[in-house]
Amino acid sequence: xxxxxTVQNGVVVFDSEQQLPDGTRVxxxxxxxxxxxxxxxxxxxxxxxTVDDLPSDMARNHDHYIxxxxxx
Numbered sequence: 355x356x357x358x359x360t361v362q363n364g365v366v367v368f369d370s371e372q373q374l375p376d377g378t379r380v381x382x383x384x385x386x387x388x389x390x391x392x393x394x395x396x397x398x399x400x401x402x403x404t405v406d407d408l409p410s411d412m413a414r415n416h417d418h419y420i421x422x423x424x425x426x
Contacts, residue, residue, distance in 0.1 A: 359368040366382065374380070409419065417423040 357368045357370070357372050359366050361367070409415070411425075412419060415425045418425045
């Protein structure tokens with residue numbers, strides 16, 4: 355038999371209205387909350403628009419500004 359619930363003030367409270375007799379032995383297995391992995395795209399999207407002083411042609415000439423290549 356398996357029940358799910360949460361701990362409130364140190365007491366396990368079942369999600370459904372289950373009643374167990376006093377003295378019933380139970381085993382509690384704590385599940386870690388699932389962590390949603392963010393993609394590189396999501397992490398980079400948070401940075402979009404955060405730099406104010408880039409050259410207006412940065413997208414076109416990023417190799418020039420980063421590596422010193424000739425401008426396009």
